[in-house]
Amino acid sequence: MVDDAVTNKNHELLNPKVEPSNQRPPGQGQSSSGPDIIGLSSALRLVLRQVETVATTDSTVLILGETGTGKELIARAIHNLSSRRHHNLVRADCASIPAGLLESELFGHERGAFTGAVARNIGRFELADGGTLFLDEAGDIPLELQSKLLRVLQEQELERLGSTRTIHLDFRLVAATNRNLYEMVESSRFRRDLYYRLNVFPIEIPPLRARKEDIPVLIWHFARKYAQRLNKRIEKIREEDMAALNQYRWPGNVRELQNVIERAVILSSSPVLHPPLEQLNRAVASTTPADRTLAEAEREHILQALRDVDWVVGGPDGAAAKLGVKRTTLLDKMRRHGVSRPQI
Numbered sequence: 493m494v495d496d497a498v499t500n501k502n503h504e505l506l507n508p509k510v511e512p513s514n515q516r517p518p519g520q521g522q523s524s525s526g527p528d529i530i531g532l533s534s535a536l537r538l539v540l541r542q543v544e545t546v547a548t549t550d551s552t553v554l555i556l557g558e559t560g561t562g563k564e565l566i567a568r569a570i571h572n573l574s575s576r577r578h579h580n581l582v583r584a585d586c587a588s589i590p591a592g593l594l595e596s597e598l599f600g601h602e603r604g605a606f607t608g609a610v611a612r613n614i615g616r617f618e619l620a621d622g623g624t625l626f627l628d629e630a631g632d633i634p635l636e637l638q639s640k641l642l643r644v645l646q647e648q649e650l651e652r653l654g655s656t657r658t659i660h661l662d663f664r665l666v667a668a669t670n671r672n673l674y675e676m677v678e679s680s681r682f683r684r685d686l687y688y689r690l691n692v693f694p695i696e697i698p699p700l701r702a703r704k705e706d707i708p709v710l711i712w713h714f715a716r717k718y719a720q721r722l723n724k725r726i727e728k729i730r731e732e733d734m735a736a737l738n739q740y741r742w743p744g745n746v747r748e749l750q751n752v753i754e755r756a757v758i759l760s761s762s763p764v765l766h767p768p769l770e771q772l773n774r775a776v777a778s779t780t781p782a783d784r785t786l787a788e789a790e791r792e793h794i795l796q797a798l799r800d801v802d803w804v805v806g807g808p809d810g811a812a813a814k815l816g817v818k819r820t821t822l823l824d825k826m827r828r829h830g831v832s833r834p835q836i
Contacts, residue, residue, distance in 0.1 A: 529565055530713045531706035535698045535799065539566065542834055546693045547573035552645070554630075554690045555668040556830075557697030560747030563668040564628065566697060570666055571624040579623030584616040587629035595637055599644070601653035617650055620663040630690060631671030631682065638683045645689050665690075674830030675787065696834060700742040700749065702796060707738050710746060714753035715765055727763040736769050791829040794822070803833045 529540065546553055547570045555563045564583070571581040589597050596606075600615030616625060627633075633641060644650045649660045667690050676682035700707065711729070719726040742748055756767040797811040804810040805826075806819040815822060826832065 529562065529569060530710055531703065532709055533703035533705040535703045536706060538834055539695060539697055540569075542693075542695045543569050544573065546570065546695075548575070549693075550574075550664050552664075552690060552692040553666045554673075554692070554694045555666065555697065556694055557668075557670060558699050558745055559670050560745035561697040561699060562746050563670075563697060564626070566695060567624075567626045567628075567666045567668060571626075571664075574624065574664065576623045576664055580620055581624045581626060582616050582620040583626045583628055585628045587632040591634050591637075594634065595640070596653055598637075598641070599650050599652060602655045606653065612652075615650075615652065617644060617661055617663065618659065621661050622663070624664045624666055627665065627667040629669055629671075630667040631669040631673055631676060635681065635683070638686050642683065642686045642689060645686075672787070672791070672830050674828065678828070694832060694834075696795075698795075698799070699792075700745045702799065704738055707742075707749070708734060710749055711737060711753055711765075714750050715757060718754045718757040722757055724757060724760065725763045726757060726760060726765050729765040729767070733765070733767055733769065736772070737767060740772050787829070790825070791831065794825060794829065794831055798831070798833075 529536070531537075543566060553567075553570055555566050557563050567583075568581060571577060584598060586594060596613060596615070598615050598617055600618055601613050603612050644661075645665060648662065649658050651658055673682055673687050673691070677684045677687050700710075711734070715726045715729075718724075737749075737752075744751075752767060752772070753765075756765050759768065760766050794811070794815070797814045798805070801809060801811050801814060805822055806812055810819070812819045812822040817825075
């Protein structure tokens with residue numbers, strides 16, 4: 493059993509803080525602290541139930557979602573609720589580490605292993621021993637490195653570059669990506685065996701536009717956070733401004749909303765929050781249908797239809813009927829787009 497402090501922390505993590513959806517928050521001077529997952533929508537609560545279900549296991553988790561949806565927060569939640577929470581959560585951003593350095597960063601190297609290797613380097617896998625390795629943007633792992641990654645995941649052992657000594661490890665893997673790995677497999681840009689090794693327990697985080705109930709909650713959360721940080725008082729937002737923020741599609745998701753509210757707090761000279769709507773309007777005006785591929789638009793449309801009918805595919809009230817296609821056609825499209833019913 494875990495101690496009371498850990499239990500309380502986990503309760504806060506999986507029971508998101510909620511603010512009212514009206515234009516005026518209760519009280520003054522309140523703020524949120526820590527990386528809590530904020531929201532009250534059924535879509536977010538489904539994600540949190542999945543987190544709670546899988547966290548107590550050692551199974552590999554693949555977190556799917558657009559940029560800015562909070563994939564790292566979900567990874568941290570899984571780690572913090574697991575038996576490994578007293579050990580390291582080590583993050584490796586496969587998109588930001590140059591391809592030529594990624595192998596060394598993940599697996600480590602010995603001194604003299606290659607030009608410039610002037611000292612031994614402990615890789616991210618070793619640093620995560622006993623804890624959790626979070627592979628962010630796993631879809632960006634170079635194809636030539638994927639076979640070595642697969643071996644480490646299967647065998648839980650590795651050899652540093654320039655070494656013949658095998659190091660045995662005990663880590664839990666959580667991976668995340670904003671790419672469609674199944675399509676990458678079909679186009680030979682991602683190994684099929686690695687895809688199935690990562691896709692043990694997929695968790696899909698819906699985009700912010702698919703959980704609009706969370707937008708007012710997040711607005712007040714970030715308004716209070718930055719008001720406290722900037723020593724300002726934010727007590728109200730005009731009804732028309734809140735409506736405009738609710739109608740915006742938020743292509744950058746929660747991260748974009750956070751930045752907009754921080755900017756609004758900086759610019760506000762009164763207790764009334766004035767979001768920079770003209771900048772959002774310019775962003776909408778510059779957005780064209782070409783900003784998303786046809787495949788991306790179709791996948792999002794299928795996901796929304798499935799969520800609307802609680803993931804029922806066939807029958808008169810199922811997603812296939814809603815979309816005007818045969819059940820077998822929808823199942824084939826779901827397979828091609830890597831869409832599967834969330835596990836709870």
